[in-house]
């Protein structure tokens with residue numbers, strides 16, 4: 001292992017020290033490679049991608065490759081370059097046995113898991129997951145990898161655009177909940193897949209909602225710091241329209257929370273409420289515009305009443321004069 | 325004795341009251357939607373959505389009827405202010421509302437079979453019926469099928485201009501409706517024009 005300077009235990013300690021130094025900030029903040037190191041990672045990754053990509057299937061770099069097997073082991077270079085792990089070397093996770101091909105027999109067992117690097121976050125997430133509806137009963141247990149592809153995953157706070165976040169996150173849930181085959185693979189015996197459309201028949205245009213809002217919005221408790229991984233049982237899910245369709249929409253603390261700062265900078269405080277986010281009936285309200293509209297309606301009402309009153313008084317005055 | 329003339333045929337009266345009812349319903353549910361929240365006591369959000377969507381479609385259909393019936397019957401001509409002196413007559417009418425009516429003056433342009441709107445009415449009714457209401461209806465129909473709206477517009481959510489247009493045009497229509505009800509008390513007696521819209525018969529002074 002020439003490229004590794006520290007043992008696993010040592011780098012673990014180093015990481016802990018770094019976190020303490022940075023006031024317990026996240027790993028992403030602590031990960032600060034030099035441009036040279038980044039370039040080195042990129043070059044190293046190109047070597048792996050020379051075989052593990054579509055291009056390699058069309059033009060194999062080596063003659064005796066098992067192309068059939070390789071077809072199932074493709075990493076999309078563009079998706080990887082956009083992912084949260086883009087700056088990492090493949091070898092950072094595929095730690096040993098992959099430098100040469102054919103790869104080592106036990107290479108797969110050496111792959112780092114999420115909590116090797118994200119131990120602090122993973123501890124919280126694992127605790128939340130323990131209480132999730134998916135934690136017990138499943139024939140095939142879920143792991144982080146069931147929902148997260150480390151080669152593609154993009155953190156919501158980097159994606160920012162709600163429609164992109166929604167597409168990524170809902171694909172995860174619908175991957176099982178819209179597919180009998182995948183669901184059956186995990187489901188307890190004899191459990192058939194509840195039809196997602198039937199379960200949400202109370203929600204008008206549910207499929208439209210799922211283009212603009214995430215499953216986790218309604219199915220997890222709110223957590224101010226991260227996305228909770230505790231999927232609640234169905235009787236605890238949000239069913240109240242006004243939870244989202246109102247001024248204090250839960251969406252601003254969840255789906256839209258990564259937009260807030262940037263929008264306020266771009267549009268100013270008053271306008272960011274209406275310009276930055278998708279338009280959601282009841283939630284998108286501009287206080288200035290609403291103030292003007294309400295004032296005009298009140299003015300119309302008061303104007304008419306006043307006019308009527310003066311008309312009435314004037315008529316009485318005229319009648320009294322006629323009598324005199 | 326007052327003179328009675330038959331002004332409004334049955335179809336027009338039925339249209340008028342159906343239109344008024346739908347706009348009232350759409351106004352109440354629309355307000356419930358826009359100002360939705362735990363402190364909104366008008367109509368529950370989910371119910372408001374269902375009512376608003378049905379009433380909205382009904383209003384769109386009714387509007388189609390209105391346009392066709394107006395064209396066929398020739399009633400559309402009432403909405404065209406007749407030259408010359410339109411501005412002068414508008415001013416005379418405005419002056420009457422702002423001043424003359426308090427002194428007990430008579431309506432400067434009483435309703436006749438040939439012209440049941442005064443010039444000011446004709447212009448305002450034309451704007452409301454042929455400009456504002458279509459804007460509200462078309463934006464409402466797009467709102468009902470958000471996929472018709474552009475995905476993005478000027479870097480903003482494409483539904484934003486549609487929703488704003490719907491909200492603002494609806495607000496102006498509600499303001500018009502309020503003043504419309506009030507101006508309806510300006511007949512021979514406060515109730516007489518409302519009666520006219522029910523019976524079709526107008527009492528001239």
Ligand code: HEM
Nearest residue numbers: 350351354357358373376380381461464465467468487494
């Ligand atoms: C004069 C009549 C109408 C009034 C006063 C009115 C008023 C409103 C208001 C205030 C809102 C909330 C807007 C927002 O917060 O963005 C709204 C929403 C909406 N309106 Fe209307 N509207 C009228 C007619 C229509 C018509 C004719 C249609 C459709 C054919 C329609 C369809 C909708 C839809 C689809 C929404 C979104 C909420 C929902 O799906 O129910 N409206 N309306």
